[in-house]
Amino acid sequence: MAFEGKHVHAVIMAGGTGSSMLWPCSRKRNPKQFIDLFGEGTMIASAVSRVGERIPPEKTCVVTSLQGREMMERTLPGFPRENILVEPVARDTAPCIALATAFIKKRDPDAVTIILPADLLILDEEAFWKILEAGVGIAGDRKSIVTIGITPDRPEPAYGYIQTDRVRRADCLPPDSDISLYSVRAFAEKPDRTTAQEFLDSGDFYWNSGIFIWHLDVISRELERSMPDLHQDLQVIYDALGTEREREVLEDVYSWNHPVSIDSGVMERAENVCMLAGDFGWVDLGSWDEVVKMKGARTVPAGDPGVLVQIEAANNFVVKPQKKVVAVVGLDDIIVVDTQDALLVCRRGQAHNVRKVVDTLRREGFEDYL
Amino acid sequence: MAFEGKHVHAVIMAGGTGSSMLWPCSRKRNPKQFIDLFGEGTMIASAVSRVGERIPPEKTCVVTSLQGREMMERTLPGFPRENILVEPVARDTAPCIALATAFIKKRDPDAVTIILPADLLILDEEAFWKILEAGVGIAGDRKSIVTIGITPDRPEPAYGYIQTDRVRRADCLPPDSDISLYSVRAFAEKPDRTTAQEFLDSGDFYWNSGIFIWHLDVISRELERSMPDLHQDLQVIYDALGTEREREVLEDVYSWNHPVSIDSGVMERAENVCMLAGDFGWVDLGSWDEVVKMKGARTVPAGDPGVLVQIEAANNFVVKPQKKVVAVVGLDDIIVVDTQDALLVCRRGQAHNVRKVVDTLRREGFEDYL
Numbered sequence: 079m080a081f082e083g084k085h086v087h088a089v090i091m092a093g094g095t096g097s098s099m100l101w102p103c104s105r106k107r108n109p110k111q112f113i114d115l116f117g118e119g120t121m122i123a124s125a126v127s128r129v130g131e132r133i134p135p136e137k138t139c140v141v142t143s144l145q146g147r148e149m150m151e152r153t154l155p156g157f158p159r160e161n162i163l164v165e166p167v168a169r170d171t172a173p174c175i176a177l178a179t180a181f182i183k184k185r186d187p188d189a190v191t192i193i194l195p196a197d198l199l200i201l202d203e204e205a206f207w208k209i210l211e212a213g214v215g216i217a218g219d220r221k222s223i224v225t226i227g228i229t230p231d232r233p234e235p236a237y238g239y240i241q242t243d244r245v246r247r248a249d250c251l252p253p254d255s256d257i258s259l260y261s262v263r264a265f266a267e268k269p270d271r272t273t274a275q276e277f278l279d280s281g282d283f284y285w286n287s288g289i290f291i292w293h294l295d296v297i298s299r300e301l302e303r304s305m306p307d308l309h310q311d312l313q314v315i316y317d318a319l320g321t322e323r324e325r326e327v328l329e330d331v332y333s334w335n336h337p338v339s340i341d342s343g344v345m346e347r348a349e350n351v352c353m354l355a356g357d358f359g360w361v362d363l364g365s366w367d368e369v370v371k372m373k374g375a376r377t378v379p380a381g382d383p384g385v386l387v388q389i390e391a392a393n394n395f396v397v398k399p400q401k402k403v404v405a406v407v408g409l410d411d412i413i414v415v416d417t418q419d420a421l422l423v424c425r426r427g428q429a430h431n432v433r434k435v436v437d438t439l440r441r442e443g444f445e446d447y448l
Numbered sequence: 449m450a451f452e453g454k455h456v457h458a459v460i461m462a463g464g465t466g467s468s469m470l471w472p473c474s475r476k477r478n479p480k481q482f483i484d485l486f487g488e489g490t491m492i493a494s495a496v497s498r499v500g501e502r503i504p505p506e507k508t509c510v511v512t513s514l515q516g517r518e519m520m521e522r523t524l525p526g527f528p529r530e531n532i533l534v535e536p537v538a539r540d541t542a543p544c545i546a547l548a549t550a551f552i553k554k555r556d557p558d559a560v561t562i563i564l565p566a567d568l569l570i571l572d573e574e575a576f577w578k579i580l581e582a583g584v585g586i587a588g589d590r591k592s593i594v595t596i597g598i599t600p601d602r603p604e605p606a607y608g609y610i611q612t613d614r615v616r617r618a619d620c621l622p623p624d625s626d627i628s629l630y631s632v633r634a635f636a637e638k639p640d641r642t643t644a645q646e647f648l649d650s651g652d653f654y655w656n657s658g659i660f661i662w663h664l665d666v667i668s669r670e671l672e673r674s675m676p677d678l679h680q681d682l683q684v685i686y687d688a689l690g691t692e693r694e695r696e697v698l699e700d701v702y703s704w705n706h707p708v709s710i711d712s713g714v715m716e717r718a719e720n721v722c723m724l725a726g727d728f729g730w731v732d733l734g735s736w737d738e739v740v741k742m743k744g745a746r747t748v749p750a751g752d753p754g755v756l757v758q759i760e761a762a763n764n765f766v767v768k769p770q771k772k773v774v775a776v777v778g779l780d781d782i783i784v785v786d787t788q789d790a791l792l793v794c795r796r797g798q799a800h801n802v803r804k805v806v807d808t809l810r811r812e813g814f815e816d817y818l
Contacts, residue, residue: 102773387808389801403472403790403817405805408798412779413792420773421786423793428778431759435775438757447773 081132088133089178090125090353091288092142092196093168093428098436098448099365099429102420103397104448111196112149115369115397121197122150126157129194132207139163139181140196141174151188160242168328170337171261172290172344176301176308177328180316190217193290193323193340199372201359209356212257213291216250216352223300223348224291225262226356227284233274235366236430238286238341239266239351241277247352258355286341286352287360297344304347364431366413366422370395395426420447451502456584457559458499459548461658462492462512462566463538468806468818469735469799472790473767476818481520481566485713485739485767491567492520496527499510499564504638507670509533510566511544511552526707536699540707540726541658542714546671546678547698550686560587561667563660563710569742578727582663586620586722593670593718594661595632596726597654603644606734606800608656610723611647617722630727635716654723656711657730667714674717681705736783736792736799740765765796790817 091324104110111121122140129138137258139161140150147162156267163177175193182189192210200206213224226241242260251259262409265286269277277283301309311331318327345351361372373395386396398404398416404414411426439447462481474480482492488494492510509531510520517532533547545563546717551558562580570576583594611628621629635656639647647653654704671679681701685695688697694810715721731742743765756766761776774784781796794802807815 102775169618385809385812385814387805389804389808390798391505398791401789402671403809403814405472405792405802407792407801407805408795409779409782409793412793414793416786416791419771419783420775420776421768421791422775423779423782423784424776425778428760432775434759435757435777438759439755441772442754442755444773 081211081214085186085189085215086192087186088129088138088139088192088194089175089182090122090129090138090140090194091174091178092122092146092197093165093174094123094138098433099330099347100363100369101432101436102417102422102447108144109146110363111128112146120149120153121199121363122146123154125194125196125198126154128198128200128203129201132210133192135161137186139178141165142196143168146270162404164328166332168337169332169335172301172305172308172338173332173335174312174366175297175340176312177315179294179301180312180319183298183316184319187294189294190214191292191294193292195288196329197363198287198289199361199363201361202360203358205358207354209354209358210289210291212251212259214356215355216259217291217293217296220293220295221350222250223296223345223351225345225351225353226289226291227260227353228287228356228360230283230285233271233278234285235269235271235274237362237414238268238288239274239277239396240264240286241266242282242284242353244282249293250352259355260355262345262351262353262448265341267342284355285360285362287321287356289356290340292301300344301346301441304344305338308335308338308343318429365428366395366415366424366432368424368429370413393426415448451584455556455559456503456562457552457556457567458503458508458562458564459545459546459552460492460495460499460508460510460564460566461541461544462495462510462516463535463544468803470733470739471802471806472785472787472792472817477515479516480733482516485733490519490523491569491733492516493524495566495568496524496562498568498573499571500569501564502580505531506536508557509548511535511548511599512566513538519721536702539702539705540706542602542671542675542678542708543681543705545667545704545710546682547685548684549664549667549671550689553668553686554689557664559664560584561662561664563658563662566659567733567740568657569731570734571731573728575728576726579728580659580726582621582629582659583626583724586660586724587631587663587666589620590663590665591720592620592662593666593713593715593721595721595723596657596659596661597630597723598657598726598730600653601640603648604655605639605641605644607732608638608658609644609653610634610646610656611636612652612654612723614652615641619731620722627719630723630725632721632723635711637712654725655730655732657726659726662712670714670718674714675708678705678708678713684699736765736785736794737801738800740783740796740799763796 100110103113114120137156141163144164147164150162152408216222217224241264243263247259318324363369385403387405389407391409393411394403394406413424415422470480473483484490505528511533513535517534586592587594611634613633617629688694733739755773757775759777761779763781765775765783766774783794785792
C-alpha cells in the first residue's frame with residue numbers, strides 16, 4: 079500500500095443530487111453515484127473500493143446526504159460508519175470540503191488529503207495512482223494545492239477547465255519522472271462551444287477532474303483568505319465534532335451557508351496552485367452518450383434472465399430492469415433506458431437533450447419522476 | 449333494432465390465440481381480442497357492444513377458450529353466461545363454426561347466422577349494418593352463402609382474398625340499392641407480394657373480411673358435403689348440448705379434430721357463394737403499423753397520470769402502462785410499446801418484423817414472454 083504509514087487521507091464527495099442527464103436512472107432521490115448502471119455495483123462502491131486499495135478505510139471519509147448514508151450502510155456495511163459524514167443539505171463542494179477538513183484535522187492535523195468525486199470513472203488505475211502519488215509528494219511541502227487536469231480531446235462545453243502557464247515544471251518531481259506538472263494560471267467554468275474550441279486549440283487548457291490534493295494547513299489557509307465565513311464554520315464544526323452538539327451545530331451552519339463550488343470559492347483566487355496532467359483514462363459519465371462511448375452497445379447484465387432481441391437493428395444501447403425483454407426492430411444507434419416508472423428512448427448523439435425531458439417533467443409538475 | 453323479431457343470430461369468433469404481430473401487447477395467454485390497446489375497452493367488448501345494437505344478447509354467442517370465458521365473465525358480466533361457448537382447444541374457424549351452428553340450431557333451427565371475427569374494427573357502423581341487412585336478406589333464401597369483401601387499396605400479402613366474377617348482380621337486392629353484389633369465383637389464401645399486386649391490378653379481387661352470413665341449413669349442407677367428419681361432429685355436439693355429457697363430448701370431439709379454416713375447408717368448394725362489397729371502413733389491426741395508421745401518433749390514454757415527453761421528436765406512437773413516463777428524444781416515426789415485462793421499440797414501416805421477435809423468443813426458450 080503506497081501511502082501506508084503516511085498521513086494521507088481520502089475524501090469521497092458523494093453529496094451531489096441526481097444528474098438530470100442520466101435520467102431516468104439518476105433521480106433526485108437516487109443520484110447517479112448510488113445507482114448500479116451496469117450491474118457492476120454503484121459508483122460509490124467502486125470509489126470506495128478503488129480508494130481502499132491504497133488508503134485504509136479509517137483514513138477515508140465519504141461526505142454525503144442522510145439518504146446517501148442509508149444507502150451506504152445498506153450496500154457497503156464494511157465501511158466504517160463514523161467515516162460517513164452527513165451534510166444536512168447539499169451546498170456544492172466548498173462547504174463539503176470544509177466539513178471534511180474539520181473532520182480530518184481532528185484526527186490527523188498533519189494530513190495530506192486527496193479529494194475525489196464519487197462519480198469518477200478511471201480506466202487505467204495504475205496510471206491514476208502514479209499521478210496521485212506524485213501529487214501527494216508535492217502537496218506534502220505544505221505550499222501547493224495540487225489539481226489534476228485531463229488532456230481534452232474535444233471542445234467539451236460540459237466541463238470546467240484549468241489553464242496552465244504552458245511551462246512544464248521539473249521541480250517537486252523525481253528527476254526521471256514522465257509526469258507533466260504545470261503551474262495553474264486560471265480556472266474556467268463551463269465554457270460555451272466557441273470558447274471550448276478556443277480552449278482546445280490553445281493547448282494550455284485541461285479538463286478539471288475535480289480531484290484535489292493538499293495539506294490541511296494549505297486548504298485552511300486558502301479558505302481563511304478567500305472564504306473567511308466558511309473558514310469560521312470550519313472552526314465551529316471542528317469544535318463540535320464528536321460532542322453531543324455536533325448535529326445541532328451542523329444543522330445550524332448548513333442552514334445559512336451558501337452553495338459555492340471549491341473552484342469559484344477558492345481555486346480561482348488561490349496562490350501556488352499546480353496541475354498534474356492525468357492521462358489515466360478519466361471518464362465523466364455526464365450523459366448517456368458518454369455512457370455508450372464508455373461501455374459500447376451492450377445487451378443485458380450478466381445473470382439477467384431477460385433478453386434483448388434486435389431485428390434489423392444494431393449499435394443500440396439498452397439498460398433495462400431484470401427479467402424484462404426488450405426488442406428493437408429496424409432501428410440503429412438508439413439508447414433505451416427502461417426503469418420501473420420511466421422509459422427513455424433517445425437517438426445516440428442527442429443525449430444532451432435528456433436534460434430538457436427533466437425540465438419538462440419539472441415544469442409540468444411530475445415531481446415523482448424527477 | 450333492424451333484426452328484431454327475425455331469426456337472426458350472431459356468432460363472435462374469439463378463439464384465436466395471440467397474434468405475434470401485436471407483441472408485446474398480444475400474448476399467447478392474452479390474445480389481442482382481450483387486450484385494451486387504446487384505453488377504450490377490449491376488442492371483444494367492442495364486438496359485443498356493436499352486435500348488441502342490432503341483435504339481442506340472447507341471440508348472440510361467443511366462441512372462445514376457457515381463459516377467454518373467464519376474461520369475458522370478469523369484464524362483461526352482463527353478457528349471458530350460457531352464450532359463451534368454450535372450445536377445449538383452438539382448431540381454427542371450421543370447428544368453431546360447427547360448434548356455434550350446433551348451439552344455434554338447438555335454439556332456433558330456422559336461424560340466419562352472422563359470423564363475425566372478434567378483432568373486427570369498423571369505422572362506419574351505419575354502412576356496416578346496411579351491408580349486413582342486405583346479407584341477411586340474401587341468406588334468408590336458404591340458397592346462398594354471403595361473404596363480405598373489402599375493396600383493397602394496396603397489394604397486401606397478409607390477407608386472404610375473394611375473387612368475384614366481376615358481374616354486378618341486381619337480383620336479391622332492392623331495385624334502388626347502391627350495394628354491390630357479386631358471385632364468388634374463388635377464395636385465395638394469403639398471396640405472395642407479386643400475386644397480391646396481380647390481385648390488386650385485376651380489379652376482381654377483394655380482401656376476405658372473415659364475415660359470413662348464412663342460413664343454418666346452408667352451412668350444414670355445405671359442411672356435410674365438404675367436411676363430412678366435421679358435420680358428424682356437429683350432430684354429436686348437437687345431441688350432447690345441454691346434457692351432462694356436453695363437456696365430455698366436446699373434449700372428445702376436439703381431441704381428434706384438425707385445425708381447418710372455414711375458407712379452405714368449406715368456402716373454396718362451396719356452391720352458390722356471393723359477396724357483398726363492404727365499404728364500411730374495415731380495419732384489420734394485423735400489425736403495429738396498421739394500429740398507427742388507424743390511431744395516428746398519440747400520447748397517452750385519457751385519465752393516465754403518466755406522460756409522454758418528446759424532445760426534437762415527432763410522429764411517434766406510444767403504448768405504455770398507466771402512470772409510466774415515456775420520453776422520446778431526437779427520434780421520429782417510431783413505435784414504442786411498453787408492458788410490464790416486455791418492451792418493443794420499432795421503426796414505423798418495420799412492424800411486420802415483430803413476428804421475428806416472437807420467433808426469436810420462442811426459439812431461445814423465453815416461453816413466458818410469448
